[in-house]
Amino acid sequence: MTVAWMLPASPRRPWTPPPPARVPASVAAAYWTVTRDGTHLRPMTVRDAGPGRDFLLTQYAAFNADDNTVEGDRAFRDFVAVPALTARLAAGSVVQVADRRGTVLGVCEMHRDGYLTLLYVRGDHQGRGLGRRLFEQTLTRLRAVVPDLARIRVRATPYALGFYRALGFHALADDAVEAQGLRFHPLELPLEADAPAVTDT
16 A cells, blocks of 8 residues: 655644643543553644644555545645644534554544544454444534534545445445545434533533
């Protein structure tokens, strides 16, 4: 597999949690956990945008770039650029990151309209349940602020199609679709209405 681009590594900064007032106590346990191996699943912060971008570009190159055109590669790079990530965080996108000792192992992003736009797990950590945990924690956090959410939609890459089917997503089209040079399968997961409303700021 050909790697389309390589970025210089971001300088690593120790991560510190946001002030307690930014993490509502009623939902903190639902989206901030530490696994037995020391992996933190937690909300993404602005300081995570650089390492998050580097991680996402590396995983895209390894698992998705061959399915897309040069236009698609450019669209993905633009979507995960630091200014784009930070703008979506500021606009209220729910983004969870999995990291261990400063190394990003996974990222999941959902918009408040129920669109799952990013879910990547590092290759050597796939198949261990980390992707499912990231998805579930991101969804739990999203439903805490949008309790009447009826469905989650995703444009699944060909590589991740089996993963999403295992989560219960069903196809909205018979075949893969292409838009902006990106090839994907439109999928949907209906949700039951049972989440309590909580303010997440």
